[in-house]
Amino acid sequence: MSATTQLGPDTGGRFGPYGGRYVPETLMAPLEELEHAFAEASADPAFQHELAALLRDFAGRPTPLQYAARLTERLGGPRIYLKREDLLHTGAHKINNCLGQGLLAVRMGKRRVIAETGAGQHGVATATVAARLGLSCTIYMGTQDMERQRLNVFRMQLLGAEVVGVDAGSRTLKDAINEAMRDWVTHVETTHYLLGSVLGAHPYPLIVREFQRVIGREARQQILAMEGRLPDVLLACVGGGSNAIGLFYEFLNDVTVQMVGVEAGGCGTALGEHAARLAASQGFTGARPGVLQGTYTYVLQNPHGQIATTHSVSAGLDYPAVGPEHAWLAEQGRVEYTAVRDEEAIEAARLLARTEGIIPALEAAHAVAELIQRAPKMRREQVVLLNLSGRGDKDMEILAHSLGR
Amino acid sequence: MRVVGEVSQTRIARRFAELAERSELGLVAYITAGDPTLETTEQIVLALEQAGADIVELGVPFSDPIADGPTIQRASERALRSGTTLAGVLELVRRLRQKSDLPLVLFSYFNPVLQMGVERFAEQAAAAGADGVLLTDLTPEEAAPVRPVLRAYGLDTIFLAAPTSTPERLKRLAESSTGFLYLISRTGVTGARELLPAELPALIRRVRQATTLPLAVGFGISQPGHVSVLGGLADAAVVGSALVEELERAATAEAAIAAIAERVRVLKAAARHGMSQRTPARPAAQEL
Numbered sequence A: 001m002s003a004t005t006q007l008g009p010d011t012g013g014r015f016g017p018y019g020g021r022y023v024p025e026t027l028m029a030p031l032e033e034l035e036h037a038f039a040e041a042s043a044d045p046a047f048q049h050e051l052a053a054l055l056r057d058f059a060g061r062p063t064p065l066q067y068a069a070r071l072t073e074r075l076g077g078p079r080i081y082l083k084r085e086d087l088l089h090t091g092a093h094k095i096n097n098c099l100g101q102g103l104l105a106v107r108m109g110k111r112r113v114i115a116e117t118g119a120g121q122h123g124v125a126t127a128t129v130a131a132r133l134g135l136s137c138t139i140y141m142g143t144q145d146m147e148r149q150r151l152n153v154f155r156m157q158l159l160g161a162e163v164v165g166v167d168a169g170s171r172t173l174k175d176a177i178n179e180a181m182r183d184w185v186t187h188v189e190t191t192h193y194l195l196g197s198v199l200g201a202h203p204y205p206l207i208v209r210e211f212q213r214v215i216g217r218e219a220r221q222q223i224l225a226m227e228g229r230l231p232d233v234l235l236a237c238v239g240g241g242s243n244a245i246g247l248f249y250e251f252l253n254d255v256t257v258q259m260v261g262v263e264a265g266g267c268g269t270a271l272g273e274h275a276a277r278l279a280a281s282q283g284f285t286g287a288r289p290g291v292l293q294g295t296y297t298y299v300l301q302n303p304h305g306q307i308a309t310t311h312s313v314s315a316g317l318d319y320p321a322v323g324p325e326h327a328w329l330a331e332q333g334r335v336e337y338t339a340v341r342d343e344e345a346i347e348a349a350r351l352l353a354r355t356e357g358i359i360p361a362l363e364a365a366h367a368v369a370e371l372i373q374r375a376p377k378m379r380r381e382q383v384v385l386l387n388l389s390g391r392g393d394k395d396m397e398i399l400a401h402s403l404g405r
Numbered sequence B: 001m002r003v004v005g006e007v008s009q010t011r012i013a014r015r016f017a018e019l020a021e022r023s024e025l026g027l028v029a030y031i032t033a034g035d036p037t038l039e040t041t042e043q044i045v046l047a048l049e050q051a052g053a054d055i056v057e058l059g060v061p062f063s064d065p066i067a068d069g070p071t072i073q074r075a076s077e078r079a080l081r082s083g084t085t086l087a088g089v090l091e092l093v094r095r096l097r098q099k100s101d102l103p104l105v106l107f108s109y110f111n112p113v114l115q116m117g118v119e120r121f122a123e124q125a126a127a128a129g130a131d132g133v134l135l136t137d138l139t140p141e142e143a144a145p146v147r148p149v150l151r152a153y154g155l156d157t158i159f160l161a162a163p164t165s166t167p168e169r170l171k172r173l174a175e176s177s178t179g180f181l182y183l184i185s186r187t188g189v190t191g192a193r194e195l196l197p198a199e200l201p202a203l204i205r206r207v208r209q210a211t212t213l214p215l216a217v218g219f220g221i222s223q224p225g226h227v228s229v230l231g232g233l234a235d236a237a238v239v240g241s242a243l244v245e246e247l248e249r250a251a252t253a254e255a256a257i258a259a260i261a262e263r264v265r266v267l268k269a270a271a272r273h274g275m276s277q278r279t280p281a282r283p284a285a286q287e288l
Helices: A025-042 A045-059 A069-075 A094-107 A121-133 A143-148 A150-158 A173-186 A204-227 A242-251 A324-331 A342-356 A362-377 A393-402 B011-021 B038-051 B070-081 B086-099 B110-116 B118-128 B147-152 B167-176 B200-208 B224-231 B241-249 B253-272
Strands: A065-067 A079-084 A112-117 A136-142 A162-166 A191-193 A233-237 A258-266 A287-292 A295-300 A335-341 A383-388 B026-032 B055-059 B104-108 B132-135 B181-184 B215-218 B236-239
Touching: A025 A045, A025 A094, A025 A173, A025 A204, A025 B167, A045 A094, A065 A204, A069 A079, A069 A342, A069 A362, A079 A204, A094 A112, A094 A121, A094 A191, A094 A204, A094 A242, A112 A121, A112 A173, A121 A136, A121 A150, A136 A143, A136 A173, A143 A150, A143 A162, A150 A162, A150 A393, A162 A173, A173 A191, A204 A242, A204 A324, A204 A383, A233 A242, A233 A362, A242 A258, A242 A324, A242 A383, A258 A342, A258 A362, A287 B110, A295 A324, A324 A335, A335 A342, A335 A362, A342 A362, A342 A393, A362 A383, A362 A393, B011 B026, B026 B038, B026 B070, B026 B215, B026 B241, B026 B253, B038 B055, B038 B086, B038 B253, B055 B070, B055 B086, B070 B241, B086 B104, B086 B110, B086 B118, B104 B110, B110 B118, B110 B132, B118 B147, B167 B200, B181 B200, B200 B215, B224 B236, B224 B253, B236 B241, B236 B253, B241 B253
Parallel strands: A079 A383, A112 A136, A112 A191, A136 A162, A233 A258, A233 A383, A258 A335, B026 B055, B026 B236, B055 B104, B104 B132, B181 B215, B215 B236
Antiparallel strands: A065 A079, A287 A295
């Protein structure tokens, strides 16, 4: 690693070769409008003040950085710290981005927001923010995800959002994004597409990262206060990659800090059995650079460029592409990407529940599973900081099933 | 009358020049290649030519067609299920070119082309006898490295203009396009609709100010009345989902081909007659 990690994006929305803006012409004007609105808002103290107040009073920031004493003892390796994004209102880091983009929508005069959701966390956060800001809200969700995340469907409906089931393709996150983009292309004048991860066309990967950077800003201060030094390793799960980039970004130029992004290894290494886009060194197949849903990045696809179906027990990681900035960080060797399997994630969730009294979301449990593998190989004086990006209430049915009931 | 076809030798330019000479609205017919099989598509395209289509857009199916409505999404799924690939569609173009001089445009998304390799795609598409390429999710900005390659092989590069396109963007789209400019009639996805947007004439006039290229208008065109209205305004009408719906409704491939051909005959008749002549003062009798 080097002190000069190249950051992005450039003015064309590129992170090295990755990113860009591959959309139907109809969306070019609203993307440019969004880019300008974001640039103005970023420089507007009133906007920043309003966002900071909502993050504090409504979402519950700052979130604690917790020393996980019993997990540390149990694994017998480094000192483990958990960044408790699971304690935020709505139960995951998603609300950071939703509040930011919700305020942007109001600023642009758009009275309707739409969003995709996989696990339902981003849908719930969007519906919550829409209710708080008085916006109308439609959420697109794959019907397979609606089955495995029923509680979140009810939550969104209770918050006044319309939930539209998407019965195409693999009936998961990717198909929900397709349908959200079709809605947006039809209602661009009145509607803001509140994209939930560092995916899609420029400026979304930039905007979502900037709204999630609060995670790393807080964590850096907190760990310096608690340990008097920077962590040795950062760990976060990577679906699109918003919680990971939110944590990593503030540390990118800290050369001593090693970073690991954990993808969904699913139930096997063959195409269709996993959602590992960057962990090819572990034998996962089918990922190549390509264009999906507005951006050029690593995509799981067949040799003819048709996008593959993916599998993960975690709906939030079950997606064939990864955020373009992660592709660039992988190519520079700045972040290491790895994958853990479904059952390892479930086992990790159970361990965290019993040792720390925290039931993590299955997404975050992937990062915990990677920690379980790494910790025994690390020294006791080392420090690991793991982003516990969401809580596991939504996954109770799957976790209950693993208990054999 | 705009002068077209003098600087270029492509089949597309020649066809628009002929149409202009006859003051006739062109009809561009879209069909998803491989829906339900490439053999059926071959027969459909030949029938489209017989029925009076001026240009055929062959949709190369993509798994995630974000610009398409339910009709073409279903067609893409059927085509992919039958094993359709970009290479297979190019082979279809080669077979068609042995039997027909109809201008053929490949209509798809960027990723299948990117995975084949842009240069290899351009070479093979041109060799097969394709005339133009339209990639729905490739804007002029991102096409900067792609367009010169396609042009080097003599392929027309067609871009979409939209109601949301600013004057600066319309200028860029026009500069990047050859053959014709495809104007999306409304914000939204592909699909047949009852009415054309009331703002369409004003939109067409706005686009006319940005380009001298022939203008084809699509998205939502399905009825003779739509085509008639476009007669005085555009150079061609594009019909797609309405033809795919005929295919979906038909019980057999033969019935589908007959129904699609009939639909195109009716639409082309509206293009030839109706309000479609360029000089409204010209008596209808001379048209016959």
